[in-house]
Amino acid sequence: MRNIWTICRRELYSYFVSPIAWVLLAIFALLSGVFTYIISASFVRASLEGQMSGQSFPMNLNDQVIAPLFSNIAVVGLFLIPLISMRLFAEEKRQGTIELLATSPVHDLEIIIGKWLSAVLMYAALMAVLLADYSFLFIYGNPDWKPVATGFLGALLQGACLLAFGTFISTLTRNQIVAGAIGFALALILWILNWTTSFGNSVSVQVLNYISIVSHMDSFTKGVIDTKDLVYYVSMIFLGLFLTARSLESMRWKA
Amino acid sequence: MIQVEGLTKRYARHVAVNNISFAVEKGDIVGFLGPNGAGKTTTMRVLTCFMPPTEGRATVAGFDVFDQPHEVKKRIGYLPEAPPLYPEMSVEDYLTFVARLKNVPAGEIKQRTGQVMERCAVADVRSKLIAKLSKGYRQRVGLAQAIIHNPDVLILDEPTSGLDPKQINETRELIKSLAGEHTIILSTHILPEVEAVCQKVIIINKGRLVATDSVENLKDRASVGSAIQVQVDTDGQADAVTVHQRLEQVPGVSKVLDRTAHGNRFVFEVESLQGRNARPDVARAVVHAGWNLLELKSSTLSLEEVFLELTGSQPAAALAPVSGVAQ
Numbered sequence: 001m002r003n004i005w006t007i008c009r010r011e012l013y014s015y016f017v018s019p020i021a022w023v024l025l026a027i028f029a030l031l032s033g034v035f036t037y038i039i040s041a042s043f044v045r046a047s048l049e050g051q052m053s054g055q056s057f058p059m060n061l062n063d064q065v066i067a068p069l070f071s072n073i074a075v076v077g078l079f080l081i082p083l084i085s086m087r088l089f090a091e092e093k094r095q096g097t098i099e100l101l102a103t104s105p106v107h108d109l110e111i112i113i114g115k116w117l118s119a120v121l122m123y124a125a126l127m128a129v130l131l132a133d134y135s136f137l138f139i140y141g142n143p144d145w146k147p148v149a150t151g152f153l154g155a156l157l158q159g160a161c162l163l164a165f166g167t168f169i170s171t172l173t174r175n176q177i178v179a180g181a182i183g184f185a186l187a188l189i190l191w192i193l194n195w196t197t198s199f200g201n202s203v204s205v206q207v208l209n210y211i212s213i214v215s216h217m218d219s220f221t222k223g224v225i226d227t228k229d230l231v232y233y234v235s236m237i238f239l240g241l242f243l244t245a246r247s248l249e250s251m252r253w254k255a
Numbered sequence: 256m257i258q259v260e261g262l263t264k265r266y267a268r269h270v271a272v273n274n275i276s277f278a279v280e281k282g283d284i285v286g287f288l289g290p291n292g293a294g295k296t297t298t299m300r301v302l303t304c305f306m307p308p309t310e311g312r313a314t315v316a317g318f319d320v321f322d323q324p325h326e327v328k329k330r331i332g333y334l335p336e337a338p339p340l341y342p343e344m345s346v347e348d349y350l351t352f353v354a355r356l357k358n359v360p361a362g363e364i365k366q367r368t369g370q371v372m373e374r375c376a377v378a379d380v381r382s383k384l385i386a387k388l389s390k391g392y393r394q395r396v397g398l399a400q401a402i403i404h405n406p407d408v409l410i411l412d413e414p415t416s417g418l419d420p421k422q423i424n425e426t427r428e429l430i431k432s433l434a435g436e437h438t439i440i441l442s443t444h445i446l447p448e449v450e451a452v453c454q455k456v457i458i459i460n461k462g463r464l465v466a467t468d469s470v471e472n473l474k475d476r477a478s479v480g481s482a483i484q485v486q487v488d489t490d491g492q493a494d495a496v497t498v499h500q501r502l503e504q505v506p507g508v509s510k511v512l513d514r515t516a517h518g519n520r521f522v523f524e525v526e527s528l529q530g531r532n533a534r535p536d537v538a539r540a541v542v543h544a545g546w547n548l549l550e551l552k553s554s555t556l557s558l559e560e561v562f563l564e565l566t567g568s569q570p571a572a573a574l575a576p577v578s579g580v581a582q
Contacts, residue, residue, distance in 0.1 A: 006355040010341070013352075017343050100339035100400070103303040104356045105328040252306050 003106040007114025008121070011088070015122050020087070024080055028126045035072045036133040039065050061143035062223070066134070070151040070221040073130060074214055077123070077159055078191050082183030084122050085166025086176045088115045089248075093174035102252070112244045116160075116167045123159040127152060147223030154220025157233040158213055162187055164240025171247040190214075256281040256408060256438040257302065261311035264297050271297040273462040274311070279455075281407075284434045286453035286470075287442040288562065294462040295442040296336060299410050302440070303333045316407050329358065332406035332437075336413050338397025342386035346377055346396055349385060350403060357404035367403055375399040375429065391422040398426070402433065409433065411441040415448060427452050446562060458562060483534055484514070485523045486550035487541055495521045498546065505540045507531035520549065 015021040047059045092098040101111050131152075137143055165186055170179045193212035196205050209215055213236075216229040257279040264272040272294040279285050287295050301308045302315060304324035312319060318326040341349055350368040359367050372378040375395040380388060385396065394414065401409055414430065415423045430452055433439060443449060449456055449470065456473055458465040466473065487498055495516050502511045507527050514522040527533035534551060541548045 003356070006352065010344075010352050013348070014341065014343055095339070095341070096335060096337040097339040097341060099300075099303075099305055099333070099335045100353070101356075102305050103328055103331065103333045104353075105325055105358055106356060107325070 003110040004114040004117065007101075007106070007111055008118040011115055011118030012121060014087075015084075015118065020083070021122060021125070024083060024122070024126060025129060028076065028080060029129045031076050032069075032073060032130050032133050035069055035076075036136070039069055039072075040137065061137055061141045062147050065137060066143060066148055066151065067221040069130075069133075070155060071214070071217065074155055074158055074217045075191065077126075077155065078162065078187040078213075079184070080126065081123065081159060081162045081187060082166055082169075082180045084119050085163050086170055086180035086183055088119060088167050089170040089244075090173055090176045090179045094176075108245055108248050112167065112241055112248065116164055116241060116244075119163040119167065120156070120160045123163060124156060127155055127159075130155075144223070147221065150223050150225055151221045153225070154217045154229070157220075157230075157237075158217055161213065161233050161236040161240065162190070164237045164244070166240075168240050168243040168247060171244055171251065187213075256283075256316060257440070258314045259298075259302075259311070260313070262298065262301060262308050262313055263310040264294070264301060264306070265309040270462050272301070272308075272459075275459065275462075275464045276311075277457050277464065277467050279438060279440060281438055282435055283455055284430070284439045284441070284453045285455045285457060286449035287440055287457050287459070288444070288446070288449055289442075289459040289465075290444055292461075293459045295459065296412055298459070299333075299412050299440070299442060303331055303410055304328055305333075329404075330407045332401035332404065332409045334397045334401040334409075334411045334414055336416065338393050339400070340385045340393060340396060343384065345382050345384055346372070346388070347381040349396065350399055353400045354403050359404050367405075371399040371403050374402070376425070391418050394418060394422070394426065395429075398429065402437070405436075407438060409437045409439045409441075411439065413442055413444075415443070415445070423448075482524050482526045482553075483537070484550065484552050485525055485537060485541070485548070486520060487523070488520050488547040488549050490547065491519050492545065498541075498544075499523065501540060501544055502537065505533060505536045507533035507536055522550075 043059070043061070043065050046064075050059065089098070092101065134148060138145075162183075166179075166183045169183045169186065170176075172182070173179050190211070190213040193208045194215040196208045199205055210232070216232050219226040219229055257277075259278070260276050262272055262275045263270065275294075275298065287298070289295050297306075300306050301320060302313055304320050304327050307321050312321070314320065315327045316330045318330070320327050341352075344352070347368060350371065351364055354364045354367055355361075369378075372381055375398050377392060377395050377399055380392055385393065388396065394417070398411070398414065401411065411430070415426050418426060427448065430439060430441065441448075441452065453470055455467070455469050457467045485502070489498060495513060498521055499511055499513060502508060502523060502525055505525075508525055509528045510526040512524040512526075514524055516522070525533065525537055538548055538551055
């Protein structure tokens with residue numbers, strides 16, 4: 001446990017003394033701000049139009065602002081996550097510091113979990129920016145907080161899951177750009193897999209839809225924690241970290 | 256302290272280390288000598304548990320590197336060829352991180368980092384970013400990193416490469432001062448370094464063990480039967496021919512060659528018979544004749560000759576790069 005925290009702390013140190021963390025936070029703050037503005041603006045307009053026309057549509061902040069915001073943010077996350085995870089092992093290999101880690105009395109798994117955890121915390125810092133955006137909805141409106149909480153949980157799980165794969169990809173190369181590009185491609189594929197739902201409802205489509213990462217966010221944004229989705233995320237995290245462990249081990253034999 | 260038996264490391268296309276066996280006693284400083292690509296780094300990486308051997312066994316402090324890597328890692332300090340530094344960290348933060356990583360108890364971390372910074376002379380740059388340090392400082396931070404948990408065994412891969420002569424000297428002194436409390440293996444392709452620092456030499460070439468002996472023994476092996484250089488000042492009492500003839504009469508001398516002459520100073524190269532050390536007799540002969548003996552030295556770089564002989568390289572061709580790198 002202590003070793004995991006040692007590794008994790010050093011990674012966070014590197015994120016925050018280098019421009020990476022600040023650039024990511026700035027990009028995310030801008031994008032999530034724009035999304036929040038656009039979606040709440042159209043919500044306000046719709047409610048004004050409803051009042052003017054005299055017909056009262058049922059308006060709901062949770063359904064019409066927060067849930068779509070989470071879906072959008074999940075997609076933004078897909079693009080930012082490779083930027084978080086790409087350096088984790090690639091940079092260690094390039095600098096040769098992997099020799100320090102590999103010859104220190106820490107287990108591979110501690111290194112992997114420490115690094116992955118630091119990436120998850122970095123991603124959580126991005127989500128904290130989103131919390132600031134949402135605070136305005138709570139100040140000027142009265143949304144239900146529970147779907148917001150589950151939405152955050154879902155976004156965090158999705159991020160943790162992609163970061164686990166990003167960590168694995170980062171062990172495959174010593175070049176950050178390559179790791180980033182492959183991570184990005186993987187995130188994109190996992191995202192567009194659920195577009196196949198428009199091809200019907202055959203078994204293969206259902207399987208692809210289940211593998212697709214964003215489809216599991218939906219129930220979370222609606223305030224539902226579905227065991228099926230939870231199992232999906234947790235098992236994907238395990239798979240990603242397991243592959244990382246295998247990759248590190250094979251690296252030793254080949255090194 | 257370190258036992259290596261039949262160690263072999265094979266890659267897909269070539270054999271990096273081929274059936275090497277040696278042992279290192281506690282408190283020794285051992286020079287691991289060989290040309291570039293001889294398998295030094297590979298052997299060290301096996302000893303530090305960075306990679307497993309293909310065949311054979313290696314134990315450090317009684318623990319097998321393959322079966323109990325965790326125990327071995329606790330007892331080893333390792334400085335790879337490129338010091339494993341994080342450029343974005345400050346020296347003190349970096350050493351604190353390494354201390355935590357090496358399981359130094361939390362209460363002692365501050366004290367230990369302070370000690371190793373003093374010892375490796377990096378205390379004056381403690382709050383500087385590693386990215387901004389010069390090569391000499393980086394190397395010393397690398398060394399500080401290796402000794403921070405006070406390991407039984409220190410493994411240093413070319414600790415003086417890329418340093419200037421003053422830094423090389425300082426680093427050697429530092430390494431020598433670490434002996435006794437630590438067992439040290441250091442790799443190098445610079446012969447004078449081995450003579451300056453180590454008690455024992457392990458020479459490998461093309462993945463094979465060529466020789467393992469004490470520095471003294473290896474030097475003896477080389478200097479016996481080889482040439483010595485003699486400089487004599489006759490104060491005008493004798494000319495070069497007289498001195499030449501006198502030297503030829505010395506027992507054990509096989510051949511005398513005139514080298515240079517400046518006024519009354521003459522330099523000769525004296526070759527002794529195989530297995531004889533003519534130096535004491537030559538010295539006595541010169542002094543008895545009433546001349547001044549200015550210089551008497553072995554005219555070969557002894558270890559270098561042994562090295563070239565053992566690794567089977569051509570002296571002229573191989574000597575140039577070796578002395579070139581020595582800076």
